Amino acid sequence: xxxxxxxxxxxxxxxxxxxxxxxxxxxxxxxxxxxxxxxxxxxxxxxxxxxxxxxxxxxxxxxxxxxxxxxxxxxxxxxxxxxxxxxxxxxxxxxxxxxxxxxxxxxxxxxxxxxxxxxxxxxxxxxxxxxxxxxxxxxxxxxxxxxxxxxx
Numbered sequence: 719x720x721x722x723x724x725x726x727x728x729x730x731x732x733x734x735x736x737x738x739x740x741x742x743x744x745x746x747x748x749x750x751x752x753x754x755x756x757x758x759x760x761x762x763x764x765x766x767x768x769x770x771x772x773x774x775x776x777x778x779x780x781x782x783x784x785x786x787x788x789x790x791x792x793x794x795x796x797x798x799x800x801x802x803x804x805x806x807x808x809x810x811x812x813x814x815x816x817x818x819x820x821x822x823x824x825x826x827x828x829x830x831x832x833x834x835x836x837x838x839x840x841x842x843x844x845x846x847x848x849x850x851x852x853x854x855x856x857x858x859x860x861x862x863x864x865x866x867x868x869x870x
Contacts, residue, residue: 795854796827798825798853821834838862842860846858
């Protein structure tokens with residue numbers, strides 16, 4: 719793992735006031751712990767409780783926010799790309815209204831570029847994956863807020 723990749727996790731910890739972060743994704747496993755508490759077991763238990771409380775709050779908030787949102791999931795394992803090429807602008811941005819069938823991204827699998835299209839008309843509320851990141855089958859890539867499609 720490169721230092722730039724670690725930086726995003728460290729920044730996330732700072733932003734949310736976390737002292738412990740554990741990430742498991744397939745074969746990938748990462749533990750980050752801030753500070754130098756003399757009692758690692760005590761710190762671990764405190765951070766565990768804090769994480770559990772924060773996870774509950776995040777889940778409640780996210781479930782309320784996501785009630786009316788459509789999840790666009792990856793239909794395959796591959797690499798997520800927001801644009802058709804590195805020099806091109808992204809297919810969509812947060813806040814953009816898309817029509818049914820609009821290309822949202824590409825998932826590359828075995829050198830085949832698979833366009834992922836909007837299943838309904840909607841406003842892009844969240845992009846949940848970073849450009850160039852690996853994605854799993856069924857992983858949520860985008861959240862769309864359904865809108866009525868205007869006849870043109």
